Amino acid sequence: MTRGSLALFRRLAPLxxxxxxxxxxxxxxxxxxxxxxxxxxxxxxxxxxxxxxxGRSTTIAPRDHQAAVFxxxxxxxxxxxxxxxxxxxxxxxxxEALPLIFGPGDGMLVRQSAHSGGGxxxxxxxxxxxxxxxxxxxxxxxxxxxxxxxxxxxxxxxGTITLVVAALGT
Amino acid sequence: xxxxxxPVAALLVVGAFGAGQASAQTxxxxxxxxxxxxxxxxxxxxxxxxxxxxxxxxxxSSGTVAPTDAARFLITGEPSFPVNVSFALPGSLAGPxxxxxxxxxxxxxxLLWAPFPTTFTTFNPxxxxxxxxxxxxxxEVGIKGTVTPPAATVSGAYTGTITVTVAY
Numbered sequence: 218m219t220r221g222s223l224a225l226f227r228r229l230a231p232l233x234x235x236x237x238x239x240x241x242x243x244x245x246x247x248x249x250x251x252x253x254x255x256x257x258x259x260x261x262x263x264x265x266x267x268x269x270x271x272g273r274s275t276t277i278a279p280r281d282h283q284a285a286v287f288x289x290x291x292x293x294x295x296x297x298x299x300x301x302x303x304x305x306x307x308x309x310x311x312x313e314a315l316p317l318i319f320g321p322g323d324g325m326l327v328r329q330s331a332h333s334g335g336g337x338x339x340x341x342x343x344x345x346x347x348x349x350x351x352x353x354x355x356x357x358x359x360x361x362x363x364x365x366x367x368x369x370x371x372x373x374x375x376g377t378i379t380l381v382v383a384a385l386g387t
Numbered sequence: 388x389x390x391x392x393x394p395v396a397a398l399l400v401v402g403a404f405g406a407g408q409a410s411a412q413t414x415x416x417x418x419x420x421x422x423x424x425x426x427x428x429x430x431x432x433x434x435x436x437x438x439x440x441x442x443x444x445x446x447x448s449s450g451t452v453a454p455t456d457a458a459r460f461l462i463t464g465e466p467s468f469p470v471n472v473s474f475a476l477p478g479s480l481a482g483p484x485x486x487x488x489x490x491x492x493x494x495x496x497x498l499l500w501a502p503f504p505t506t507f508t509t510f511n512p513x514x515x516x517x518x519x520x521x522x523x524x525x526x527e528v529g530i531k532g533t534v535t536p537p538a539a540t541v542s543g544a545y546t547g548t549i550t551v552t553v554a555y
Binding site: 255256257258259260262263264265266267268269270271272273275285286287304307315317359361363365369370371372373374375376377378379380381382383384 | 414417419422424426465555
């Protein structure tokens, strides 16, 4: 073994030992999947601005009944990373775009155990993390602002918001 | 033997890490719909319904008008929408031969009819007034004032202009 390959072997050897070390009692090598409960992400409610007027911005607060709501659960304690995929605007059947604005006050995380109706504000334009414990469910409320221009085409506009949740560990 | 050590070690490491990733669900996503309907705002219109006419006022005294005889403007626009009402008010009325008489508007000389001629509330016409178009798309405002021709004022007709401006 050359000097270089010996040095590399010394660095890798502990990793090999960790990966192959037999469990204390079972006598069989086994990797434990994590998480051991399914990660659940559900869209419970859509974000509906309703009728908005040309030239006038309309804001839906995160706890408004027209705000979007996502429900997240994993059935065990875990750190979760939340990332929203937000459209810059809504699109009409004719292809016109209605600008959307999201900011720091547009998201609110409410825990299932929160009876008071309070929650933690978050900025949906930035990924963020939160810890969920046991069977707890998290509810992410999302509002936003529709900003039609003074010459905005009169039409129905649609788009989608996607919430991506990643389990980071415990 | 020397050459076999490194490839085997690397393979074992990859195998141990990969097994965990393949069997765990570590991310999930959901999508919600977003919708809006853009509607237009009815344009604002303003029409003079009644002029402010003080009638005959004696020199050396003051004259005013009853609310129902005040100047009145009918404004139409988007139902239930907020608007700002403001007036451009003269400080005097012009008469014959360049003569003038002062005219003033008090803090309660602005009239918000709901509807005319039954009930009204007052506001200060000397500044912007925030109110709303009613549910039927109408807003009726009025304004009265006071003229005080000094003694020895030249007899004649004295006139001026009041302009109302309404904006969303």
